Amino acid sequence: MADRVTVTFAALSEIxxxxxxxxxxxxxxxxxxxxxxxxxxxxxxxxxxxxxxxAASIAKFKGHSGSSVELLxxxxxxxxxxxxVGTAPKKKAEPQSPTNEYxxxxxxxxxxxxxxxxxxxxxxxxxKPADMAAAAADFALGLKLRAYKFDLYKAKKADDDEKDATxxxxxxxxxxxxxxxxxxxxxxxxxxxxxxxxxxxxPANVLFPVEFAERTKALxxxxxxxEILDMAQLEAIxxxxxxxxxxxxxxxxxxVIMRWNGAPKGAxxxxxxxxxxxxxxFDTGGISIKPAGxxxxxxxxxxGAACVVGLMHALAxxxxxxxxxxxxxxxxNMADGxxxxxxxxxxxxxxxxVEVINTDAEGRLVLADVLWYVQDRFKPKFMIDLATLTGAxxxxxxxxxxxxxxxxxxxxxxxxEAGLVTGxxxxxxxxxxxxxxxxxSKFADIKNVGGRFAGSITAAQFLQRFVNxxxxxxxxxxxxxxxxxxxxxxxxxxxxxxxRLLDRLVADHYEAEA
Numbered sequence: 001m002a003d004r005v006t007v008t009f010a011a012l013s014e015i016x017x018x019x020x021x022x023x024x025x026x027x028x029x030x031x032x033x034x035x036x037x038x039x040x041x042x043x044x045x046x047x048x049x050x051x052x053x054x055a056a057s058i059a060k061f062k063g064h065s066g067s068s069v070e071l072l073x074x075x076x077x078x079x080x081x082x083x084x085v086g087t088a089p090k091k092k093a094e095p096q097s098p099t100n101e102y103x104x105x106x107x108x109x110x111x112x113x114x115x116x117x118x119x120x121x122x123x124x125x126x127x128k129p130a131d132m133a134a135a136a137a138d139f140a141l142g143l144k145l146r147a148y149k150f151d152l153y154k155a156k157k158a159d160d161d162e163k164d165a166t167x168x169x170x171x172x173x174x175x176x177x178x179x180x181x182x183x184x185x186x187x188x189x190x191x192x193x194x195x196x197x198x199x200x201x202x203p204a205n206v207l208f209p210v211e212f213a214e215r216t217k218a219l220x221x222x223x224x225x226x227e228i229l230d231m232a233q234l235e236a237i238x239x240x241x242x243x244x245x246x247x248x249x250x251x252x253x254x255x256v257i258m259r260w261n262g263a264p265k266g267a268x269x270x271x272x273x274x275x276x277x278x279x280x281x282f283d284t285g286g287i288s289i290k291p292a293g294x295x296x297x298x299x300x301x302x303x304g305a306a307c308v309v310g311l312m313h314a315l316a317x318x319x320x321x322x323x324x325x326x327x328x329x330x331x332x333n334m335a336d337g338x339x340x341x342x343x344x345x346x347x348x349x350x351x352x353x354v355e356v357i358n359t360d361a362e363g364r365l366v367l368a369d370v371l372w373y374v375q376d377r378f379k380p381k382f383m384i385d386l387a388t389l390t391g392a393x394x395x396x397x398x399x400x401x402x403x404x405x406x407x408x409x410x411x412x413x414x415x416x417e418a419g420l421v422t423g424x425x426x427x428x429x430x431x432x433x434x435x436x437x438x439x440x441s442k443f444a445d446i447k448n449v450g451g452r453f454a455g456s457i458t459a460a461q462f463l464q465r466f467v468n469x470x471x472x473x474x475x476x477x478x479x480x481x482x483x484x485x486x487x488x489x490x491x492x493x494x495x496x497x498x499x500r501l502l503d504r505l506v507a508d509h510y511e512a513e514a
Contacts, residue, residue, distance in 0.1 A: 004147035005110065005167045007140045007183070009176040015044060018120045018170055019078035025118030025168075027079040028109055031056075031063040032126035033088040040124045047076035052084060063088045065105075068112060079120070085109060087125060100423040102135045106142025107488035116165040123173040133178030136171050140179075141186040143169060145489040148194055150201040188222075188317025189503055193496035196303075196310030200482055200494030204282035204299040209246070209330035212281060212302065213254040216309055216328075222316040224326075227257040239329075239369035241348045245362040246331035248286055248339025255370060258309070258326035260316045267512045272323040274380035275312075275502060276370050278363040278387035279305030279330040286333045286359030287341055300482030300494060301363070304386035305330065307481070307498035314503045321511040327374050329366040333359070345444045349373060350466055353444040361449045363387045364459050368466045375470055381510070382411055382471040385463065386481070386498050392455030393476040399485050401427040402497070403476035405460035411471045414509050415501070421508075424501035426475065435461045 010018060019025060029041045035056045037045070045052060051074055055061075061069045063086040071082040087105065089095070096104065113119055121139075129135040147167070173179050199207060199215065207215075213228045220226055231252050234243055239255065246253035263270045280301040284290060290298070305328035312326040340346075344356045349369045356365070367385050374383060393403040401419075404426040406412040412428050419425040438450030438458050446465060450458030460474050477497055484495035 004149060005143050005169055007143060007169050007171065009136065009179045009183075010170050010172045011176050012040060012122065012124060012172045012174055015120060015122060015172045016078060018172070023118050024078055024080040025120060026081040026083055026113070027077060027120050027122065028083045028085060029122045030087050030125050031061075031084050032086075033063050035061055035063045035084075036126050038124045038126045038128070041122055044122055045077070048074045048082065051075060052082070056084065061086065064090050065093065066090075066108060083112060085112070096423065097421045098129055098135065099138050099421050102129065102138040103142040103145070104423070104488045106139035107146035108142075110143045110146035111488060113167050113169075115167055117167045119167060119169045121169065121171045123171050132173060133175040133182050136173040136179040137182035137186050140171060140183050141190055142489050144187075144190040145193060146491065148197060148490075148492055150198065150492055150494075185318035189314045189500065191317060192310035192312075192314030192503075193499045195313050196306040196496035196499055197492050197494045199306035199309060200300045200303050200496070201492065202299070204332070207299075208251040208281050208332055209254045209279070210252055212279060212305070212330050213256050216256050216258060219258060219309070219312055219316065222313060223260065224312050224316045225259040225261075227259075229255040229257070237373065238349045239373065240346050241354055241365040242329050242331060242369040244340045244344070244346045244356070245280070245286075245333050245365050248336045249332040249334040251281070251332045253332075254330040255373075256328050256330065258312045260312060260320070260324040262315070262320050263323045263512050264321060269381070270323055271381050272325045272378055273506065273510050274325040274327065274374050274378060274383045275308045276367060276374055276383060276385040277305035277308035277326070277328040278302065278367055278385070278389065279328045280363055280366065281330060281332050283333045283360070283362065284335055286335050286339050286362065288358045288360040289335055290360060297483055301388050302330070303388050303477060303481030303494065303497070306494070307386050307477070307496065307502070310496055310499040311502050314499055315506060320506060322506055324506070325374060325378050325380060327370050329370045331362075331366055333362045348466065352446065352465060355441040355444040355447040357447045358449045361459070363389045364448060364462045367463055371463065371466045375468060380470060382408070382473070383467065384415075384473045384475065384502065386475045386477055388478045388481045389476045390456040390459050390478055392459075394479040396429070396456060397427055397479055399479040401425045402480045403456050404428045404473060405431055405457070405476070406473040407431070407464060407467065408471035408473070411473050414505055415473055418501050418504040418508065422500040422504050424480070424497055426501070429457060429460070431457065431460060431464060
């Protein structure tokens, strides 16, 4: 997970010395409403201030977020390029938490930076954040996330060496040592998100269940224990709903159990928190085959599993003081002579019998067995599953929110709060006994689809049948996990959605006291 940008910190007082005589580079400064600078930025610009104000006036620059003014060879500074970036919120813009505000700002600045640039950031504002060091680290996270690319399979062109260069960014801030310390956790988070993005972006002929499972072994380098359950073990355990999904594929199914034991010894409550991911490495729909148009996107039907892997990396890399279980079910849903048929009845690990009405409603069959297994084996404080589960959630929420379903108000509120802080937003959807009636089967205990209406809700009701008394939340990420909207911090098809959300949830509510 090599960085596409190199970030260092320096003191604000050192800025004049950061411009190299051979490569002066770019200086970035920030302006608030009406182009106002902080006193420190005004002093830094010195005699260049007049040029800046004139250029801003001509460009009608008002300091709004997302706007910028560029000056080449500005007189009065040692730099070859000066970039003024606005930070004042737009009137109709959605409010952002301070954490996400500076992360997005870092991404926006990275988007205005060339790969071969040497960039110095004067990290000072007219309205300063309460914690300047944390804001600088969040800004650096945004730089790293925006710099991500997935171009593994593209032929190199003549000018690619310059495009592939690593920008050298120095963030000049009032508390450089504190910013360096704060960046350590963000570096692990950036690597975890990149790991998740890589997994989702890979083609299915490269990343099939066995290969996906092998790649999780990379987590061992940061202290995560990795256990891979093969076909014989899954048969012996009794994960028949999971195995039924994969039986039409030549590729064997796998389940991966990942454990990070970071809670201090003697912690009063060392029960783990648990995250479960749907990992359908390719989904044809099986016998209930999907339309051909857009089926190539089904390589991303394992975005939930990718998020869990990226999260495990992020938590372990920052030595999170919590015990965590990550579990992913990895299958390929194909259609051959051995494939599961509509009308088949299969017994889940829990003992519940399921009538398979539609083989394209396969993700819930995978999660059913993994949820029950994790609940029974690890007795977690909570379980959160993530899955690109239903097209219905896209109809309801688009790509702005993931659907949140939960049996626990406290956990739901914590997830909603974490979503607002990170910008990975969730919207709580209903559950209730009335929806259970829609998945009653004539021939088995339940069926795997409930009809045309309330599709995302009946899918969640199905999953809830495999949860007992443990606090549980289901995140339907079909609109956010793949084909993700491009933003200031993500220019990739895969965003790694959920890693920041769940890392924040754990950090704010579930880590033990030191």
